[in-house]
Amino acid sequence: MTRMRTSLRRVTERDLRQIFEWRRSPQVRKQMISRSVITWRGHKRFWAKRLRSENPSFIVRFDGQDAGLVRLDAVENAHEVGICINPKMHGKGIGSAALAEVVKLARKKNLKKLLARIKLGNAASHRIFEKIGFKPIYMTYELRLKK
Numbered sequence: 001m002t003r004m005r006t007s008l009r010r011v012t013e014r015d016l017r018q019i020f021e022w023r024r025s026p027q028v029r030k031q032m033i034s035r036s037v038i039t040w041r042g043h044k045r046f047w048a049k050r051l052r053s054e055n056p057s058f059i060v061r062f063d064g065q066d067a068g069l070v071r072l073d074a075v076e077n078a079h080e081v082g083i084c085i086n087p088k089m090h091g092k093g094i095g096s097a098a099l100a101e102v103v104k105l106a107r108k109k110n111l112k113k114l115l116a117r118i119k120l121g122n123a124a125s126h127r128i129f130e131k132i133g134f135k136p137i138y139m140t141y142e143l144r145l146k147k
């Protein structure tokens with residue numbers, strides 16, 4: 001059972017290099033809302049701030065290995081979930097199991113509502129969020145005026 005083998009631990013500074021590698025891989029980047037190529041300097045600055053904030057971030061552990069990242073961000077009246085699994089480990093049920101852990105944690109913390117922003121073409125992500133009970137509530141349209 002995949003779910004039994006998945007757990008979460010808090011992100012520390014020692015994880016930043018690994019998170020950087022996952023986040024900047026083309027496979028992950030094409031699914032992110034912001035596709036910009038991140039720099040190591042920007043990444044470190046972002047995480048220095050994040051690690052001091054109230055918003056929790058966790059490394060997903062799978063079979064004794066670090067397999068990805070999940071985070072919860074307080075937004076208006078809800079918490080937004082972000083998830084990123086090591087691209088070399090996609091399709092093994094880790095994303096689904098990690099999301100189940102986050103939902104469990106959110107219930108334990110008595111949070112009111114979870115949200116996720118997911119690109120239309122990101123089928124694996126739609127699947128894992130819908131499987132656990134998230135419902136799509138709106139769609140964002142864009143019109144590109146410049147390249």
Ligand SMILES: CC(C)(COP(=O)(O)OP(=O)(O)OC[C@H]1O[C@@H](n2cnc3c(N)ncnc32)[C@H](O)[C@@H]1OP(=O)(O)O)[C@@H](O)C(=O)NCCC(=O)NCCS
Binds near residue numbers: 081082089117125127
């Ligand atoms: C989305 C993501 C977290 C999924 O992680 P994962 O460990 O590969 O997910 P799982 O293996 O648990 O499940 C993937 C599901 O999507 C399905 N799937 C995968 N590719 C698919 C596709 N192209 N079309 C339809 N379904 C697809 C799988 O069959 C599986 O469904 P199942 O459980 O019913 O079999 C991972 O792909 C990722 O990190 N993507 C980049 C970051 C991202 O997109 N984050 C989401 C925005 S917050």
